[in-house]
Amino acid sequence: MIALSRAGSVFFWASYKGAPSGPRITPLQLSGVTWLLISAPLLVLLAGPVSEYTQATAEQLASPQRTIQSILPEVNPSDFALRDEEEQ
Numbered sequence: 001m002i003a004l005s006r007a008g009s010v011f012f013w014a015s016y017k018g019a020p021s022g023p024r025i026t027p028l029q030l031s032g033v034t035w036l037l038i039s040a041p042l043l044v045l046l047a048g049p050v051s052e053y054t055q056a057t058a059e060q061l062a063s064p065q066r067t068i069q070s071i072l073p074e075v076n077p078s079d080f081a082l083r084d085e086e087e088q
Contacts, residue, residue: 043050060067
């Protein structure tokens with residue numbers, strides 16, 4: 001295993017010879033990378049509020065009855081419940 005990892009390292013670092021042949025990075029790509037590098041520490045600092053927001057979103061998605069009731073107040077949400085295949 002160690003020999004394979006060493007061979008991979010040697011191959012990876014030795015594979016670059018000469019000038020780079022690819023195109024230069026565009027301003028749009030640079031701004032995307034910059035945005036990701038800035039947003040990662042912000043996500044760490046704001047982990048509590050982000051976690052609360054995603055938890056509330058998951059709860060709303062898990063129980064759509066309240067949303068159905070607010071959109072269609074005259075419809076019974078149990079009409080949209082999943083039924084067993086035998087009943088259909």
